[in-house]
Amino acid sequence: MDATTEHEPIRADISTTVERKSERELVVSRTINAPARVVFDAWTKPELFERWWAPKSFPISLLSCELDVRVGGRYRLVFGYEGSTVEFFGTYLEVTPRSRLVWTNDEGDAGPVTTVTFEETGGKTLVVATDLYPSKEALDVAIASGSTGMSGMPEALEQLDELLLSLDDSAGG
Amino acid sequence: MVQYMSGQLDASFAALSDATRRGVLERLGRADASITDLADAFQMTLTGMRKHVRVLERAALVTTEKIGRVRTCRLGPRRLVEEVGWMEEYRLLWDARFDVLDTVVEELKRKEKVDGRDNGA
Numbered sequence: 672m673d674a675t676t677e678h679e680p681i682r683a684d685i686s687t688t689v690e691r692k693s694e695r696e697l698v699v700s701r702t703i704n705a706p707a708r709v710v711f712d713a714w715t716k717p718e719l720f721e722r723w724w725a726p727k728s729f730p731i732s733l734l735s736c737e738l739d740v741r742v743g744g745r746y747r748l749v750f751g752y753e754g755s756t757v758e759f760f761g762t763y764l765e766v767t768p769r770s771r772l773v774w775t776n777d778e779g780d781a782g783p784v785t786t787v788t789f790e791e792t793g794g795k796t797l798v799v800a801t802d803l804y805p806s807k808e809a810l811d812v813a814i815a816s817g818s819t820g821m822s823g824m825p826e827a828l829e830q831l832d833e834l835l836l837s838l839d840d841s842a843g844g
Numbered sequence: 845m846v847q848y849m850s851g852q853l854d855a856s857f858a859a860l861s862d863a864t865r866r867g868v869l870e871r872l873g874r875a876d877a878s879i880t881d882l883a884d885a886f887q888m889t890l891t892g893m894r895k896h897v898r899v900l901e902r903a904a905l906v907t908t909e910k911i912g913r914v915r916t917c918r919l920g921p922r923r924l925v926e927e928v929g930w931m932e933e934y935r936l937l938w939d940a941r942f943d944v945l946d947t948v949v950e951e952l953k954r955k956e957k958v959d960g961r962d963n964g965a
Contacts, residue, residue: 687935687939689934703942704950722948726944
């Protein structure tokens with residue numbers, strides 16, 4: 672297993688980073704202050720997972736959460752949003768305790784395969800979640816539709832638009 | 845990545861600070877066009893329009909392709925401004941998730957400690 676470790680430095684800070692690593696890959700990472708064993712539990716035990724996957728600050732709530740965490744096992748998450756429900760489901764392709772999870776996202780046509788790695792150093796765990804889409808277009812569409820996020824086209828975008836406009840005004844044409 | 849992003853943003857801001865270039869983007873949003881088409885539409889010289897297109901190209905807002913003697917312009921790989929905005933929204937979502945995960949694992953660690961003491965006793 673160690674042979675596959677990439678030569679990337681462990682990030683010391685705890686800030687969450689998001690990077691479009693390639694045309695087809697979106698990577699999220701964060702260091703969690705706990706051993707990999709504990710973090711892995713939080714990702715694989717439904718009663719723990721459901722507590723953090725849809726935090727209270729989200730416009731959606733997690734109504735049910737079934738995780739059959741073994742190779743070939745299925746998961747199903749049901750969210751409530753403005754009176755209707757949305758389901759997310761797929762299959763676990765790889766389950767390596769304390770180090771790696773891989774699952775499919777089958778609710779859409781061109782969903783990504785999600786790989787999560789847990790890398791422990793000095794009692795802290797670097798979590799790296801990679802969504803690999805079947806094509807560049809699939810990721811472009813996910814971004815454009817906001818489907819990977821939770822709430823359609825984001826407020827942040829409007830704010831950025833306003834910023835662009837105000838910069839434009841102050842530049843005096 | 846952050847530096848890459850802010851560099852790209854600077855280029856986007858610079859590109860969008862000009863009325864002609866915004867007009868070009870708007871027009872390309874409707875259909876691809878050659879430099880000649882654009883120069884005609886905005887009543888400019890070819891050289892002038894080429895300069896504007898180059899600025900938009902550097903900001904990744906427009907791509908161009910030369911086929912034969914005609915250079916065709918189209919909107920860039922992905923409207924970068926949208927992508928940057930979306931990425932930040934997506935990051936905030938995960939940040940909120942991880943913040944709760946932090947408290948969950950803290951609780952698990954405390955519980956383990958207590959259980960460990962109980963078992964050891």
